[in-house]
Amino acid sequence: MESIFSFCFAILIAPLLPAVIQKTKAFFAGKQGPPLLINYYTLIKLFKKGSVYSTSTSFVFQMGPVVGCATSLMMLLFFPLAGAAPIFSFHGDVLILFYLMGLGRFFTILAALDTASPFEGMGAAREAFFSTLAEATVFGILVLFYRLSGSLSFAEFFSSTSAITLSGTHTALLVLVFIALYIVMLTENSRVPVDDPATHLELTMIHEVMILDHSGPDLALIELGAWFKLLFYSAFLTRIVDLFHFQNFWLSSLYFYAVVTFIYVTIGTVESITARLKMNMVPKFILTPFALVFFATILTMELIK
Amino acid sequence: MNTLFTALVIILAGGALALLFVRRFVLMKMATIVTTSTGCIIGLIYSISHLLGYEATIEKSWNWLHFFTLAFKIDSISLFFLVPIFTISPLALMYSFHYMENTEKALRTAVNYFFFAVLVASMALVVTAANMITFVLAWELMSLSSYFLVVFDYQVKENRQAGYLYFIFAQGGAMLLFTAFALLYHYTGSFDFSSFSSIPEGPKLLIFILAFIGFGSKAGIFPLHIWLPKAHPAAPSHISAIMSGVMIKMGIYGIFRMYLLLDAATPLIGQIVLVVGMVTGILGVVYALAKQDIKELLAYSSVENIGIILIGLGIGMVGVSEKNQAMAFFGFAGAFLHVFNHSIFKSLLFMGAGAVLHKAKSKNIDQLGGLMKRMPITGKTFLAGSVAISGLPPFSGFIGEFLIYYGAFYGVSNHRIPFILAILAIVTLAVIGGLATACFTKVVGLAFLGEPRTEKAAKATEAGLSINLVMIFMAIVCLVIGVIPEPFIRLSFAGIKVIPYTAGYNTQDFMVIVDHISQTAAFFIGLVFFIGLLRKFLYKKKEIGSGGTWGCGFTQPTVRMQYTGTSYAAEMIDFYRPFVPTKTNYTGINKIFPGKTTWDTKVEDVAEIYYQRYLTQPLLKVMNNLRWIQHGKIQLYIAYIVLTIIILLCLL
Numbered sequence: 025m026e027s028i029f030s031f032c033f034a035i036l037i038a039p040l041l042p043a044v045i046q047k048t049k050a051f052f053a054g055k056q057g058p059p060l061l062i063n064y065y066t067l068i069k070l071f072k073k074g075s076v077y078s079t080s081t082s083f084v085f086q087m088g089p090v091v092g093c094a095t096s097l098m099m100l101l102f103f104p105l106a107g108a109a110p111i112f113s114f115h116g117d118v119l120i121l122f123y124l125m126g127l128g129r130f131f132t133i134l135a136a137l138d139t140a141s142p143f144e145g146m147g148a149a150r151e152a153f154f155s156t157l158a159e160a161t162v163f164g165i166l167v168l169f170y171r172l173s174g175s176l177s178f179a180e181f182f183s184s185t186s187a188i189t190l191s192g193t194h195t196a197l198l199v200l201v202f203i204a205l206y207i208v209m210l211t212e213n214s215r216v217p218v219d220d221p222a223t224h225l226e227l228t229m230i231h232e233v234m235i236l237d238h239s240g241p242d243l244a245l246i247e248l249g250a251w252f253k254l255l256f257y258s259a260f261l262t263r264i265v266d267l268f269h270f271q272n273f274w275l276s277s278l279y280f281y282a283v284v285t286f287i288y289v290t291i292g293t294v295e296s297i298t299a300r301l302k303m304n305m306v307p308k309f310i311l312t313p314f315a316l317v318f319f320a321t322i323l324t325m326e327l328i329k
Numbered sequence: 330m331n332t333l334f335t336a337l338v339i340i341l342a343g344g345a346l347a348l349l350f351v352r353r354f355v356l357m358k359m360a361t362i363v364t365t366s367t368g369c370i371i372g373l374i375y376s377i378s379h380l381l382g383y384e385a386t387i388e389k390s391w392n393w394l395h396f397f398t399l400a401f402k403i404d405s406i407s408l409f410f411l412v413p414i415f416t417i418s419p420l421a422l423m424y425s426f427h428y429m430e431n432t433e434k435a436l437r438t439a440v441n442y443f444f445f446a447v448l449v450a451s452m453a454l455v456v457t458a459a460n461m462i463t464f465v466l467a468w469e470l471m472s473l474s475s476y477f478l479v480v481f482d483y484q485v486k487e488n489r490q491a492g493y494l495y496f497i498f499a500q501g502g503a504m505l506l507f508t509a510f511a512l513l514y515h516y517t518g519s520f521d522f523s524s525f526s527s528i529p530e531g532p533k534l535l536i537f538i539l540a541f542i543g544f545g546s547k548a549g550i551f552p553l554h555i556w557l558p559k560a561h562p563a564a565p566s567h568i569s570a571i572m573s574g575v576m577i578k579m580g581i582y583g584i585f586r587m588y589l590l591l592d593a594a595t596p597l598i599g600q601i602v603l604v605v606g607m608v609t610g611i612l613g614v615v616y617a618l619a620k621q622d623i624k625e626l627l628a629y630s631s632v633e634n635i636g637i638i639l640i641g642l643g644i645g646m647v648g649v650s651e652k653n654q655a656m657a658f659f660g661f662a663g664a665f666l667h668v669f670n671h672s673i674f675k676s677l678l679f680m681g682a683g684a685v686l687h688k689a690k691s692k693n694i695d696q697l698g699g700l701m702k703r704m705p706i707t708g709k710t711f712l713a714g715s716v717a718i719s720g721l722p723p724f725s726g727f728i729g730e731f732l733i734y735y736g737a738f739y740g741v742s743n744h745r746i747p748f749i750l751a752i753l754a755i756v757t758l759a760v761i762g763g764l765a766t767a768c769f770t771k772v773v774g775l776a777f778l779g780e781p782r783t784e785k786a787a788k789a790t791e792a793g794l795s796i797n798l799v800m801i802f803m804a805i806v807c808l809v810i811g812v813i814p815e816p817f818i819r820l821s822f823a824g825i826k827v828i829p830y831t832a833g834y835n836t837q838d839f840m841v842i843v844d845h846i847s848q849t850a851a852f853f854i855g856l857v858f859f860i861g862l863l864r865k866f867l868y869k870k871k872e873i874g875s876g877g878t879w880g881c882g883f884t885q886p887t888v889r890m891q892y893t894g895t896s897y898a899a900e901m902i903d904f905y906r907p908f909v910p911t912k913t914n915y916t917g918i919n920k921i922f923p924g925k926t927t928w929d930t931k932v933e934d935v936a937e938i939y940y941q942r943y944l945t946q947p948l949l950k951v952m953n954n955l956r957w958i959q960h961g962k963i964q965l966y967i968a969y970i971v972l973t974i975i976i977l978l979c980l981l
Contacts, residue, residue: 074871078878080780082701084712084773090864094856098849112852114845119734120722123762124853127721130766134712137774137892139878140698145892152770153901156763163759167752170741237879241867245860307904321752325744 026273030108034100034259037281038251039063041258041288048292063251070244078237080140088135089238089245095128096252103178105259107276113179118166121178122159128249129155136234147233150303154218154230157310158211164317165201165208171324172197182263189266200320202264204313209257209291211310213250216295218306229300258287330387330403332375333457336415337450339368344446351439354432361442362426365449366419372453373415380408380823388459399466400521402459406589409665409824410456410582413672417574418449420799421567424680427793428567428687441481441565447474448571455579460520461510468506468579472499472547475576478568479560491556491563498556502546509539509587525590533593540587541601548580550639551609552936554632558620561628562692566683569624570676573631578668581638585664588646589828596650596747603643603750607757610636614764615905619932621894623682623692623772627675630718630768633761634671638664640754641733644740649830651747656739658831659839663732666821670725670810674717677803681711684792684800685776690785694772694894699781703789706797708777713804715769717811720762723850725810728818731846734758735839764901771897780888812850815843895930908935 043060050057059065077085102117104110133152136144169181173188181188190198211218214231221232235246262283270276301309343365350357390400422445429438451474454467476499480492513536514520516528528536546553557577561569588598613632620626641664648657684707685700686692701708717724737758740751781787791797810817818840825831880886902909913930 071867074868074873076874076876079875080699080878082708082778084701084778086864090857090860094853094860097856097860098853112845112849114842114849116731116735116842117845117849119731120727120846120849123720123722123727126719126762126766127716130716130719130721130770133766133770134774134778137770138701138778140779140888140891141878141880142890142892143881145897148770148774149892149897149900152763152767152897153904156760156767156901159759159763160756163756164752167738167741167755170738174742176738240871241864244867245864318752318756322749325748 026108027111030106030277031100031111033277034105034255035097035252038255039067039248041255041285042251044285044288045292045295048289049296052293052296063247066247067244070239070247071241073240075238075240075242078139078141081135081138081237084131085135085138085237086242088131088138089242089249091131092128093245093249093252095124096249096256098124099256100252103256103259104182104263106280107270107273110179113177115175115177115180117177117179118181119176122162122166125253126155126159132234132246135238139237141237143233144236147230150230151234154211154306154310157307157314158208161204161208161310161314161317164314164321165205168197168201168317168321168324171321182266188264190264191267197320197323198264200316202261204316204320205257205261205264207310207313209254209261210294213254213257215291217298217301217309220300255284258284258291261287330389330401333372333403333411333453336368336372336375337453339371340365340418340446340450341368343368344443347439347442347446351436354435354438357435357439357442358426358429361446362419362422365442365446366422369415369419369449372411376408376411376415377820379403380405380412380820386827390459393462397462398460398520399463400459401454401457401463402522403457404827405824406582406586406827407456409821410578410668411453412820413575413578413669414449414452414456417571417672417676418445420803421445421571421676421680423795424570424683424799425565425567426795428565428683428796430793437481441478441568444474444477445568445571448478448576452576452579456582459522461514461522462520464522465503465507465510469503471576471579472496472503475499475568475572478572479564481565481568482563485563487559488563491559495556495560498546498553502543502553504543505539505546506543506583509536509543512536512539522586522590526592528591530594533591534595534597537587537591537593537598538601541584541605544580544583544587545605546580548577548584548635549609549632550580550605550635551612551632552939554609554613554629554635555934555937555940557632558616558625558628558934561631561679562622562624566624566679566686569627569683570679573628573679574672574676577631577635578638578672581635581642581664581668584639585642588642594650596647599643599646599648599650600746600750601643602639602646603754606636606639606641606643607753608636609633610640610757610761611764612905612908614761614768615902615909616932616934618764618768618771618898619902619909619911621694623685623694623776624679626694626768626772627678627682630678630765631671631675633765634667634675634718637730637733637758637761638667638671640664640758641667641729641736644733644736644751644754645831647740647743647747647750648736651740651743653739653743654831654834656736656743656751657828658825658834658836659732659736659739661736661825661828661831662818662821663729663734663736665824666732666817667726667729669817669821670717670729670807673803673810674714674724674726674807677710677714677800677807678718680796680800680803681707681714684796685789687796688792689789691783694776696783697776697781697786698779698888698891699777699786700789701777703781703787704791706791706801708773710797710800710804711777712773713807715773717807719765719769721766722846723808723811723853725807725814725817728810728814728846730758730762732818732821767898767901771894775892775894775897779891782888782891812854813847815840815847818843902932910935910938 043062047057102110133148136148219230343361347361386404388402390398393399451467451470458464476496482488517524549557610633617626617629641660645657645660717726720726720730737751737754911932915928916926
């Protein structure tokens with residue numbers, strides 16, 4: 025029951041949190057910024073609209089948003105949000121989930137290529153490239169977590185007896201993982217310094233350019249998928265921090281969302297104070313976390329016998 | 330055993346029928362296809378029922394030419410490898426009914442069917458052979474028949490060259506194989522396979538490496554793969570399908586059989602296989618990404634999948650030497666399952682490429698586009714195959730990779746070198762998965778989606794009925810294996826039950842996980858349907874317009890402005906540059922009023938470059954210097970013979 029409640033709450037709150045990023049950026053820019061509920065308004069607006077489809081597109085173009093949104097939802101279904109256990113969980117679920125995310129990407133890329141637009145082709149090529157690099161880091165993290173906890177599921181990673189928490193015995197390693205995962209989060213969710221959601225050229229960059237031709241409810245589904253994905257990654261980071269344990273479900277939920285909100289604020293801060301990288305620098309940036317994780321994994325060779 | 334041989338006889342009879350009915354084109358095709366397929370189906374039923382039953386190994390031998398013994402032995406590994414042989418062959422044959430339509434080439438088609446039957450039978454003999462003589466006979470028969478299949482269109486010069494290259498690699502590999510067998514014979518004095526393990530530990534590693542290279546040239550491990558991307562575009566598509574889907578797996582079978590027979594104690598064997606697998610996997614997929622010819626791309630993708638299979642085998646072998654039973658079990662099982670899965674989706678993709686080639690008259694991605702609307706069935710099945718080969722759930726490719734991952738994760742609890750290897754294997758698999766996604770979004774996205782780039786692509790229509798039916802069937806199988814993997818996983822478990830070290834591993838816990846995977850896949854499909862329905866609901870009574878793609882206000886878009894295969898892959902290729910050299914020809918702009926300027930770029934195979942530089946060219950030089958031996962004077966040739974006989978007499 026708590027699991028289902030927690031999941032529903034996450035879905036409902038997912039559109040709210042990105043507004044926090046916008047607010048933070050507005051604060052740095054000395055502006056008032058959009059209202060916190062902006063994304064709900066956007067959703068309602070998009071849901072009310074119809075769509076215009078390019079004559080070049082086929083059914084794949086319409087499948088892209090659906091599959092993308094479904095894969096992001098799957099992540100939240102299997103992730104132990106707040107204090108609750110996930111709705112579904114089994115040993116090995118992380119593998120299928122990260123691969124499902126790959127499936128979402130597969131269809132997003134195809135939908136972009138379906139428009140026959142050179143812009144979207146460029147975005148698709150970048151998305152395909154950068155995600156292969158990020159994937160290496162993600163699986164490096166899974167190896168390390170397996171080494172630390174002996175498990176392969178989100179629920180077991182963050183069970184109360186697990187070693188994967190900053191307050192546990194492997195703080196130093198997990199700090200490295202935290203930084204690595206943070207960078208992966210920025211990459212996978214198309215944030216600065218990899219991509220710019222405000223998209224000011226370098227031919228419109230990655231995520232935003234891929235969805236140029238989507239409109240109406242299709243676009244709403246894409247946005248929802250993106251918000252769920254961002255929530256998943258920040259929840260992942262939050263569970264690693266996990267400095268305090270609360271027995272009470274409500275207290276731990278409160279604490280959880282406080283940390284999540286804080287992570288969103290940091291994303292906003294990063295976006296306000298750093299410039300986007302030049303495209304040819306991005307691969308190096310994405311490989312940095314892999315180096316960190318690999319180093320952390322090598323360290324475990326002597327630490328854990 | 331008798332059933333199996335009956336099946337083989339029927340298959341060969343089907344091939345002979347083709348030669349008989351050569352004057353009646355359609356009758357010939359029907360007769361061959363029906364007869365050979367019947368043989369295959371009998372064989373398939375035989376192998377699956379024996380694989381799942383609890384039969385002990387079956388042996389049989391005959392005397393041949395009073396001196397040699399032809400010995401056959403069927404254990405679970407043989408049976409498992411028989412499954413893809415007998416599954417893909419009838420499908421490829423059915424596909425060929427509408428693919429081989431040129432009545433002017435009737436004789437050639439008949440010969441093609443004949444060698445097809447020989448190839449199928451010889452592959453079945455390869456996996457059942459139990460001594461060197463039998464094995465070598467079957468192996469050579471397989472290489473030769475497939476050579477004739479490749480050079481179907483022998484008038485085209487490139488095809489002859491491709492066939493020649495394949496022949497060199499097949500025979501070069503066989504030469505190393507014979508060396509390995511000769512060494513073994515030197516120690517055991519027997520042709521029998523079962524005597525291999527009795528040789529001393531010392532030479533085992535050398536023998537394995539020789540055999541590994543020999544079999545590897547058939548399987549297409551890096552850098553012995555260069556015949557694949559040449560032979561596959563040359564061969565007819567159903568031949569590519571059977572060669573890439575099934576025949577190269579005979580190399581895998583050989584490697585694995587040799588490993589089991591030698592039973593060496595050194596951990597190096599597993600480590601070599603694993604590292605070679607990783608290199609093959611990554612470079613295979615990067616080259617696949619770099620190629621614009623669909624069939625060439627698929628050939629490189631076969632190299633990649635051989636890499637994945639070797640990673641699985643390597644994980645298993647490392648598991649054996651590390652005494653990690655779970656790691657060994659899942660490594661081997663994953664490799665086996667991937668052999669089966671790959672045979673299906675790779676055949677499907679080659680058949681799709683064949684249909685495209687037939688109807689759009691091109692296999693170059695940069696000349697295609699928009700085929701999803703013109704060839705919907707080919708497009709959709711190709712899409713399914715692409716998702717499967719990228720290893721994405723809920724399709725079949727994921728299941729095999731999942732088993733390999735699972736084994737590799739067990740390896741993470743090892744120490745030192747095996748530990749590092751396990752990590753590298755996991756990360757490599759992840760990277761291969763990502764690159765495969767990039768590679769197949771490229772094919773589907775550029776060849777099937779968007780706008781047609783040429784007139785011919787715009788005029789393409791759906792291929793014939795038999796072609797479509799086969800592709801639909803295979804696409805469904807890919808999905809079924811992904812959603813209901815249990816029987817197929819059991820099949821691969823049954824395949825490895827003769828391996829002594831992993832025998833008796835308790836799979837109950839794992840089967841629970843398999844159930845969960847199956848449920849997750851089904852749930853995911855349900856979720857996609859649900860969101861799809863939601864989307865339908867949201868679009869109800871809405872205005873849906875259509876117009877051109879948004880082009881930033883540009884009013885004169887042309888289809889040539891679309892992203893091309895080259896531009897899509899450019900950044901990724903650049904990242905792997907030292908291993909994937911790109912050659913650019915640019916005439917440059919050097920006058921005030923520039924004339925015609927050309928720019929083209931192509932990716933060259935690094936293995937090919939090095940072969941040329943360090944093997945072919947020096948060899949040609951030496952041979953050129955020896956030309957005086959061949960002077961065309963018959964009396965001197967006779968003198969050579971006499972001289973040779975005298976020297977031999979003195980020596981012996």
